[in-house]
Amino acid sequence: MSLAEVVLSLEMGMIYGIVAMGIYFTFRVIDFPDLTCDGSFVLGACVSGVMIKAGYNPLLSLLIALLSGAISGVFTGILNTKLKITNLLSGILMAFMLYSINLKIMGGSPNITLMEDVTIFTNLDPLLTLGLICLLVWCLCGYTLSTDFGLALRSIGQNKRVALNGGVNVERMTILGLALGNSLIAFGGGLLSQHQGFVDVGSGVGTIIIGLASLMIGEKVFPFRSPWWGGLACIVGSVIYRLFISFALHSDTLGFETQDLNLITGLLVIGAMVLPRRHLC
Amino acid sequence: MLELKNICVTFRSEGNLERIILNDLNLTINPGEFVMLIGENGAGKSTLFNVVSGFLKPNQGQIFFNHKEVTHTSQSFRSKSLAKVMQDPKLGTMENMTLYENMAFALKRGEKRSLRNISDNSRRELFREKLTLLRMGLEDRLDDVTGSLSGGQRQALSLVMAILSDSQILLLDEITGALDPKMAETVMNLSDQIIRQEKKAALMITHNMAHAIAYGDRIVVLKDGRIAKEFVDLEKKSLTPKDLHDIASSILI
Amino acid sequence: MNEMKTYVRFSVVLCSLLWPFHSQAAQPFKRVCINQIVTHPALESTVKGIVDGLKREGFNKGVNLDIRLESAQGSSSLAAQISTKFVNQNPDVVVGVGTTSAQSFLKFALNGDVNLIYSSVTDPRGAGLVPKKPNIHISGVSNFVALEPQLKLFKTIQPQLKRLGIIYNPGELNSVSIVKKMEDLCGHYDLKLVKQSVTKGADVPQAATKIAQQVDAIFISNDNTALSALESIIGAAKKAKVPVYVSDTDAVELGALAALGPNQYQVGIQTGQMIARVLNGKDVRTLPLEYPKKMDLYINLDAARSLGIVVPDEVIAQSQKIIDWKKS
Numbered sequence: 063m064s065l066a067e068v069v070l071s072l073e074m075g076m077i078y079g080i081v082a083m084g085i086y087f088t089f090r091v092i093d094f095p096d097l098t099c100d101g102s103f104v105l106g107a108c109v110s111g112v113m114i115k116a117g118y119n120p121l122l123s124l125l126i127a128l129l130s131g132a133i134s135g136v137f138t139g140i141l142n143t144k145l146k147i148t149n150l151l152s153g154i155l156m157a158f159m160l161y162s163i164n165l166k167i168m169g170g171s172p173n174i175t176l177m178e179d180v181t182i183f184t185n186l187d188p189l190l191t192l193g194l195i196c197l198l199v200w201c202l203c204g205y206t207l208s209t210d211f212g213l214a215l216r217s218i219g220q221n222k223r224v225a226l227n228g229g230v231n232v233e234r235m236t237i238l239g240l241a242l243g244n245s246l247i248a249f250g251g252g253l254l255s256q257h258q259g260f261v262d263v264g265s266g267v268g269t270i271i272i273g274l275a276s277l278m279i280g281e282k283v284f285p286f287r288s289p290w291w292g293g294l295a296c297i298v299g300s301v302i303y304r305l306f307i308s309f310a311l312h313s314d315t316l317g318f319e320t321q322d323l324n325l326i327t328g329l330l331v332i333g334a335m336v337l338p339r340r341h342l343c
Numbered sequence: 344m345l346e347l348k349n350i351c352v353t354f355r356s357e358g359n360l361e362r363i364i365l366n367d368l369n370l371t372i373n374p375g376e377f378v379m380l381i382g383e384n385g386a387g388k389s390t391l392f393n394v395v396s397g398f399l400k401p402n403q404g405q406i407f408f409n410h411k412e413v414t415h416t417s418q419s420f421r422s423k424s425l426a427k428v429m430q431d432p433k434l435g436t437m438e439n440m441t442l443y444e445n446m447a448f449a450l451k452r453g454e455k456r457s458l459r460n461i462s463d464n465s466r467r468e469l470f471r472e473k474l475t476l477l478r479m480g481l482e483d484r485l486d487d488v489t490g491s492l493s494g495g496q497r498q499a500l501s502l503v504m505a506i507l508s509d510s511q512i513l514l515l516d517e518i519t520g521a522l523d524p525k526m527a528e529t530v531m532n533l534s535d536q537i538i539r540q541e542k543k544a545a546l547m548i549t550h551n552m553a554h555a556i557a558y559g560d561r562i563v564v565l566k567d568g569r570i571a572k573e574f575v576d577l578e579k580k581s582l583t584p585k586d587l588h589d590i591a592s593s594i595l596i
Numbered sequence: 597m598n599e600m601k602t603y604v605r606f607s608v609v610l611c612s613l614l615w616p617f618h619s620q621a622a623q624p625f626k627r628v629c630i631n632q633i634v635t636h637p638a639l640e641s642t643v644k645g646i647v648d649g650l651k652r653e654g655f656n657k658g659v660n661l662d663i664r665l666e667s668a669q670g671s672s673s674l675a676a677q678i679s680t681k682f683v684n685q686n687p688d689v690v691v692g693v694g695t696t697s698a699q700s701f702l703k704f705a706l707n708g709d710v711n712l713i714y715s716s717v718t719d720p721r722g723a724g725l726v727p728k729k730p731n732i733h734i735s736g737v738s739n740f741v742a743l744e745p746q747l748k749l750f751k752t753i754q755p756q757l758k759r760l761g762i763i764y765n766p767g768e769l770n771s772v773s774i775v776k777k778m779e780d781l782c783g784h785y786d787l788k789l790v791k792q793s794v795t796k797g798a799d800v801p802q803a804a805t806k807i808a809q810q811v812d813a814i815f816i817s818n819d820n821t822a823l824s825a826l827e828s829i830i831g832a833a834k835k836a837k838v839p840v841y842v843s844d845t846d847a848v849e850l851g852a853l854a855a856l857g858p859n860q861y862q863v864g865i866q867t868g869q870m871i872a873r874v875l876n877g878k879d880v881r882t883l884p885l886e887y888p889k890k891m892d893l894y895i896n897l898d899a900a901r902s903l904g905i906v907v908p909d910e911v912i913a914q915s916q917k918i919i920d921w922k923k924s
Contacts, residue, residue: 177699213447262699
């Protein structure tokens, strides 16, 4: 593996690490198996891409992408809390409908290039920029979850009866949790599209798998309770996952073929999972 | 102050059979009053608690907290004035959070939860102070995960969590069920003390007849969905546990 | 002891992450790296064409040419990782087969780090692969098939053709461009274009059954999703007694009635020849975007018979290949 490949794994690892943090918010903090991510990831990419093509400031486009993700999370929450649709189905439905919405945002075209437009990475070193952004996101998330408000969010994922007894409005908090999670996922989508130079409406497929694998690998490395460790687990797990893929891409020298890539990556992930568990600190 | 007026709760089961759980129930508890609720299994005690806390809405009747009607308000609204300790210690505390985190959560019951960091020295002092009252050594375990506590310790923790906030109404559901006799005595004494000092209106479900007689101001017997008999003052103190047990099971209305 | 074990495990993992460095060996050969967006019969033909096209120009694998191939399995993030891996192997030319694969090489081509040639991209302009700035090292072969000759062919075979159905995935840039152009054209030819969109291969059978009832003929361009379930489209069309026209000549054997299009293999050969020009020293920036040189007409007479359609003699005369199992 060359240095450039390691650097790319770090960069993509950080971008998907932010996505994994969004999934951490929904799957872990509020214990809601949210499948909106495949749709909200692309939503962020589309919004950001369209704004960049229209000449807007790339940073602004990312913030609007974040907002759009939050809105999609709110809708999933409404489907679940107000219309009483099960959590899994709410996420699936939302992701499904977002596909059409995303195409509409892109003006009917499923793919747009950003190569000749100004992105957040045009004048800045991507590794450093992403590092800073990741750090910022990690600090914001860690701090938020360590506040009274964050404790209320976490209580929903821990024990709904205790949450109710503690005066927490479970429905409102669920919607908020979904909004926060999906805003991060959409933000990640926007970052990825600017990083790779194009927006593709099909690039969201499998986001949940990548996110969960990253989260679980990270939790194996840092099996600690505190949300600060949780956020770090997301980023580190995501980087490790990308490194695994990068490594697996070189397996052709071992005699494997390109079709075996998924098999190799899967085996590496299993290997990480069966590493003996360190004792909880 | 807690007032229940003409409360009726019915359940319609499959086959369209209507079962009356609470039947025109009336109860008033004044600030500083500690009322013991006893009754056989299935008499409607838990249902009564659920109605007061807002988990269940009554078919008929009204509920008042400090003279304000709360019959159709939500659980979260009522949590400003009401704290509940549940029978199952596992349901009353969050087992993957530390004692500190559980207590910090309970401290803000019914209040707006801000973006203020939960780690705070003054809070830690407060929690230590409250836990010391239990005399179980829990004050040294603030950063331990709640799941590492025994059932009885978690039960006691639930009680402390309930008295952390300023709620004027306290519902206690068999809080000594998992405790050994010595601990049970400590917890009952503590409850008595807090209720009197802070003028809370408290209602406690118990199957422990000795406790019902020794503690609290009033015994209320629930039978067939209504208050069948009450015992106060001398009459209460002169009962023996066996007497009380017989009365509870054999009352004819 | 346990700590030792952990350290050993860690070092093994660390070392194994670094050992593939040895693939950076010195190269006496010319190196061509191909990033294919997905494995798919049409794209496989293209890649085979590239290899054979290079061979025709004197570049033989193992003799004076090192060819590497990876499939991105439809994932753009995987395409990005593959592209980075390839660029760091100091290739002479990188090839992106499919829109997303080509786009994943773009940022390297922008800096002049690499020579990028794309293949099998239907709408290179729409995909941003035909840059406005002159300094970008990119060119390629599009597989865009002129639509007008195809429409003329359909009308010649079926003079009473009024409604033409098209099955496509709006998530594929190729198809979106084609559908737009088709709609305009159909207006001139007094035809109504009936659009049927599908999001994935599994949706195709139902979509095909539905649209077969509403049209006089079905047209499938090089939409990857529709092509992946082509047999089900042909089956549904057969039941409704409606012919299927395609742009991919290889599909005529499967039961499509006719195809007027470039052979994907031929597109590959053309690409291979373009690559060879760069390997021989030509600056890729001077090579203009190419379209398929050759268009083939394939007819399936068996299909015609079962549909009760009589293919005019002049069409048969112009065809490059007739499929007629009855005769053979």
